[in-house]
Amino acid sequence: MQVTEIYKSLQGESTHAGLPCVFVRLTGCNLRCSWCDSEYTFQGGHKMDTEAVRLEVMRLSPNGGLVEITGGEPLLQERELLPLMRQLLEAGYRVLLETSGERPLERVPAGVIKIVDVKCPDSGEGYTFHLENLETLNPHDEIKFVLSGRADYEFARDFSNRHGLAERVNAVLFSPAFRKQATGTRDSSHCLLDPQELAEWMLADAVPARLGLQLHKFIWDPAVKGV
Numbered sequence: 001m002q003v004t005e006i007y008k009s010l011q012g013e014s015t016h017a018g019l020p021c022v023f024v025r026l027t028g029c030n031l032r033c034s035w036c037d038s039e040y041t042f043q044g045g046h047k048m049d050t051e052a053v054r055l056e057v058m059r060l061s062p063n064g065g066l067v068e069i070t071g072g073e074p075l076l077q078e079r080e081l082l083p084l085m086r087q088l089l090e091a092g093y094r095v096l097l098e099t100s101g102e103r104p105l106e107r108v109p110a111g112v113i114k115i116v117d118v119k120c121p122d123s124g125e126g127y128t129f130h131l132e133n134l135e136t137l138n139p140h141d142e143i144k145f146v147l148s149g150r151a152d153y154e155f156a157r158d159f160s161n162r163h164g165l166a167e168r169v170n171a172v173l174f175s176p177a178f179r180k181q182a183t184g185t186r187d188s189s190h191c192l193l194d195p196q197e198l199a200e201w202m203l204a205d206a207v208p209a210r211l212g213l214q215l216h217k218f219i220w221d222p223a224v225k226g227v
């Protein structure tokens with residue numbers, strides 16, 4: 001597999017936020033979201049076989065716990081990724097998979113918790129989510145929308161309602177996008193959409209979703225990688 005980094009930190013943006021988690025960040029992405037904070041994953045990285053990845057996860061978190069496979073787009077390496085996720089589940093880890101839902105999700109093991117980041121129009125990659133993937137969702141999965149403004153919010157609200165997402169998954173997350181070059185202060189001034197404004201829209205529309213903030217960007221400098 002082509003791997004950008006493996007590290008331990010706190011999970012930052014799901015219902016698991018705040019829990020210790022080993023991140024396996026795979027190299028390569030087929031999308032180019034306007035606010036992407038992971039462009040360093042597009043190229044480079046180093047080759048590791050799945051056994052070496054599994055051993056590194058076990059070294060960082062020997063007693064089980066949370067492992068998140070992220071990227072880039074992890075499913076671009078599906079051939080190696082599927083056995084790795086099965087091995088981690090068998091070893092007792094809770095496995096999260098962060099994906100855009102642009103690739104088929106049907107072969108992802110049922111025990112894996114999918115966090116599907118449905119792209120909104122202002123990302124520049126709107127409408128890349130494959131609707132067939134809705135049928136692969138399990139009650140423990142989560143759907144995330146990263147929002148830059150009102151148009152994104154309305155897309156997420158309407159998409160959620162049209163497809164009854166709140167009934168299909170554990171959580172629907174609406175999360176303000178962060179400015180790409182954000183650095184220095186660790187506060188919401190770096191959000192492209194003011195969380196207060198988003199909260200007010202969600203309350204006004206009674207949206208069955210959870211407002212999420214990228215927790216790690218309020219703990220560490222938003223420019224720091226590997227946290």
Ligand code: SF4
Pocket residue numbers: 029030031032033035036037038039041071072073100
């Ligand atoms: S899918 Fe993720 S890694 Fe790829 S461009 Fe979008 S935000 Fe960046």
